[in-house]
Amino acid sequence: MNRSILFILAAMSLHPAFAADGDATQVARGKYLVTTSGCNDCHTPWHLGPSGPEPDMSRMLSGHPESRVIEHAPTLPPGPWIAAATDTNTAHSGPWGVSFTANLTPDPETGLGKWTLATFTQTIRTGRHLGRGRKILPPMPIPMYRNFTDEDLAAIFTYLQSIPAVKNRVPEPLPPVVAATEAAR
Amino acid sequence: MPNPVWFLTVAAAAALASAHAADAPLPVHLGDTGLYAAGSSTQIDPRNLAFSPQYPLWSDGAAKRRWIYLPPGTAIDASRPDAWEFPNGTRLWKEFALDRPVETRFIERLADGTWRYATYIWNEEGTDATLAPADGTTLRGSYAVPAEFDCRACHEGAASPVLGFSALQLSADRDPLAPHADARTDIDLQTLIARGLIKNVPSALAGARPRIEASSGIERAALGYLHGNCGHCHNSNGTPVPVELTLAQSVVDGAAGTEHVLRSMIDAGGRFRPHGASAAARLVTPGNPDTSVLITRVRSRNPQTQMPPIGTRLIDAEALALLERWIAQKSSSTAEELKP
Numbered sequence: 001m002n003r004s005i006l007f008i009l010a011a012m013s014l015h016p017a018f019a020a021d022g023d024a025t026q027v028a029r030g031k032y033l034v035t036t037s038g039c040n041d042c043h044t045p046w047h048l049g050p051s052g053p054e055p056d057m058s059r060m061l062s063g064h065p066e067s068r069v070i071e072h073a074p075t076l077p078p079g080p081w082i083a084a085a086t087d088t089n090t091a092h093s094g095p096w097g098v099s100f101t102a103n104l105t106p107d108p109e110t111g112l113g114k115w116t117l118a119t120f121t122q123t124i125r126t127g128r129h130l131g132r133g134r135k136i137l138p139p140m141p142i143p144m145y146r147n148f149t150d151e152d153l154a155a156i157f158t159y160l161q162s163i164p165a166v167k168n169r170v171p172e173p174l175p176p177v178v179a180a181t182e183a184a185r
Numbered sequence: 186m187p188n189p190v191w192f193l194t195v196a197a198a199a200a201l202a203s204a205h206a207a208d209a210p211l212p213v214h215l216g217d218t219g220l221y222a223a224g225s226s227t228q229i230d231p232r233n234l235a236f237s238p239q240y241p242l243w244s245d246g247a248a249k250r251r252w253i254y255l256p257p258g259t260a261i262d263a264s265r266p267d268a269w270e271f272p273n274g275t276r277l278w279k280e281f282a283l284d285r286p287v288e289t290r291f292i293e294r295l296a297d298g299t300w301r302y303a304t305y306i307w308n309e310e311g312t313d314a315t316l317a318p319a320d321g322t323t324l325r326g327s328y329a330v331p332a333e334f335d336c337r338a339c340h341e342g343a344a345s346p347v348l349g350f351s352a353l354q355l356s357a358d359r360d361p362l363a364p365h366a367d368a369r370t371d372i373d374l375q376t377l378i379a380r381g382l383i384k385n386v387p388s389a390l391a392g393a394r395p396r397i398e399a400s401s402g403i404e405r406a407a408l409g410y411l412h413g414n415c416g417h418c419h420n421s422n423g424t425p426v427p428v429e430l431t432l433a434q435s436v437v438d439g440a441a442g443t444e445h446v447l448r449s450m451i452d453a454g455g456r457f458r459p460h461g462a463s464a465a466a467r468l469v470t471p472g473n474p475d476t477s478v479l480i481t482r483v484r485s486r487n488p489q490t491q492m493p494p495i496g497t498r499l500i501d502a503e504a505l506a507l508l509e510r511w512i513a514q515k516s517s518s519t520a521e522e523l524k525p
Contacts, residue, residue: 071460097489109456114427125334130426132338132418133494172460173489 023158030159033152034061042101042139045088053087062111062166064090064100073098073177083139092139098174099137107165112157120157124148137173208295215289215305215314219254220278226312230254233278237367238354240413243493243501245328247281249367253350255382264385266352267422267435268344273298277347288330289314292340292347300346302336327498335495342424343417343433352436353412358394362406364503387437395436398443407511408434408446410504414493421445428456430468450479451515457482459490471515480509 034040044055045065059065065088073093074084083094090101103111112120122131127142129135136142148156212218215226222228229235233252241249255261259272275294281287290304305314306324321332340346357373359366377383378391397412399405416433418426423433431449435442450469458466459481466478474480482492483505491497 116424116427118424119427122338126338128338128494130428132342132426134489134491137489169458172457174460175487175489 026155026158027162028159029152030155030157030162033148033156034159037145039104042089042092043104045090047088053089059166059168060163061104061160062168063103063170064088064168066169066171070098070100070171070174073174094138095176096137096173097176099140100170100173101140103166103168103170104160105163105166105168106161107167110167110169111165112160113165115157117154117157120160121150121153124153134173208297208301211301211303211316213316215291218278218291218293218305219276220252220289220291233276234372235370236350236355236372237370238349238351238413239356239359239366239369240354240363240409241349241365241367242414243365243497243504244281245497245499247283247287249282250280251349252278260382260384261377262385263352263383263390264387265344266387266390266437267433269347269351269383271345271347275347277350279349283325283328285309285311286314287324287328288317290331290336292336300340302333302340304330304336306330329496329498331496338495339417342426343420344423348417349413352390353395353397353434356393356395356436358396360396360406360409362402362507363409364406364501364507390436393436397434398440401514403507403511403514407508408432408443410507411446414504418493429453430455469512469515472513474509474512477512480505480512483508 039061040055040057043061043063044057045059045062045068046053047056048054064086068086068088068091070086070091076082076084083092085092092099092101105111106113108114119131123129123136124142124145126132127136127146215221219230220233222230229252233254235250235252237251254276256272256274259274261272261275262270264270271294273294273296277292278289280289286307288304288306290302292300292302294300303319304317306317306322307314317330319333321335322330324330340348345351352374355372355374355377357375359369374383374390374393374395378386397405397408399408411432412434417423419428419430420433421431422435425431429449430453431446434446438445451467451471453468454464454466455468455478457478458464459478462478462481466476468479469477479492482490484500485491486498486500488494
């Protein structure tokens with residue numbers, strides 16, 4: 001899409017005549033993208049439902065539960081295994097260390113409540129925390145998600161800002177075992 | 186029905202967008218960016234002014250040289266003293282050298298007002314530097330050449346994308362305790378004003394030598410270091426990261442500005458909580474650097490913990506010692522004094 005059209009779309013979104021319908025359309029589009037792109041698979045804690053493990057939608061997109069303290073990476077069994085996940089599917093251990101999925105709800109202190117669309121877009125484009133910080137770790141599929149269009153990212157962010165806020169402070173990543181061992185020397 | 190003004194706004198925006206396409210692509214060779222005199226790869230074009238900020242960015246010990254070019258007849262608009270507006274056509278270069286020049290970074294303001302960023306990697310002979318890949322690269326096994334989006338990450342968070350060329354950084358009142366400061370050049374705030382290269386300087390600043398209003402020399406240098414190394418992401422007047430931390434100083438606000446910076450750090454909780462730390466962990470705990478999260482992060486080069494997160498792989502020992510000394514000297518009554 002060329003820049004002129006992008007500017008026109010941006011200007012349209014600012015005009016009051018387009019605003020109300022635009023928001024609803026954005027939220028619906030964002031919800032569609034979030035639910036079809038697998039965001040709940042990792043950012044919503046799993047629990048054991050009647051048919052087996054499933055996302056606990058009462059904690060939708062709130063990330064790794066802070067009550068679930070993980071202090072060490074697990075020891076993997078012999079064989080070709082390189083990664084492990086908790087039963088919540090919100091903490092993942094691999095050669096990168098242990099990563100914890102982020103709280104994507106609009107809670108201002110522990111989620112995206114203070115983020116702007118620019119922060120969100122920059123985060124997905126650069127693969128860096130808060131758009132400018134540490135690298136976001138696997139299994140977050142940044143190499144694929146950075147291909148979302150600006151319009152798609154705006155819709156996703158608008159939807160995420162509309163969902164219930166959940167206060168949940170996600171822990172920082174744990175370093176890889178090798179690096180941690182060297183750091184302790 | 187949208188009104189005519191709205192359509193005019195859209196039309197102007199579209200025209201602005203198309204102007205971007207008129208700019209030539211980045212030169213492949215550094216020599217073609219205008220840094221050097223014609224026919225030379227070492228002699229700087231005399232139209233480019235050498236400068237040195239008093240609070241330089243730590244770059245793992247690399248020696249740095251910097252130059253700015255302003256198109257003839259133009260001047261920097263300083264009506265917002267903490268956010269200088271540079272004319273279209275402005276160019277800046279920063280050369281990084283270890284035992285020899287390694288890379289030269291280049292930023293340029295284009296005809297449509299946007300900025301572009303690039304870096305050029307020097308050959309071993311020092312005879313030519315060529316455009317680096319836009320997604321960055323690593324030299325000598327550990328020296329990181331930034332990706333284009335890493336350039337934007339730092340430069341586009343601040344109030345002005347030009348980070349080291351500002352009223353505070355070019356003040357003639359240089360901080361004697363500032364870590365890693367290079368020798369000053371003949372370019373400072375007053376000489377720029379005198380040469381007509383800055384316009385619209387507020388009268389209060391026209392004859393000033395801005396400095397950080399701190400309670401001690403140690404504090405002045407510590408806050409200056411945080412300004413130069415962290416303020417481009419942690420500020421109140423640019424596009425900061427969404428955490429409540431202000432480390433960028435203001436030449437307008439004086440002591441009130443310093444107090445604002447201190448209040449955002451002293452006894453302040455933060456989003457980042459190190460593993461094993463309690464909920465009571467504070468960014469800066471007066472008198473106790475070892476429990477201050479700021480020190481934990483500056484002391485770390487674990488990529489998931491370190492601050493700054495980009496552009497450094499080695500701890501800045503001199504600055505770390507300065508920050509530790511500053512926090513150790515801070516009185517525990519400071520937090521009370523800073524309460525609104």
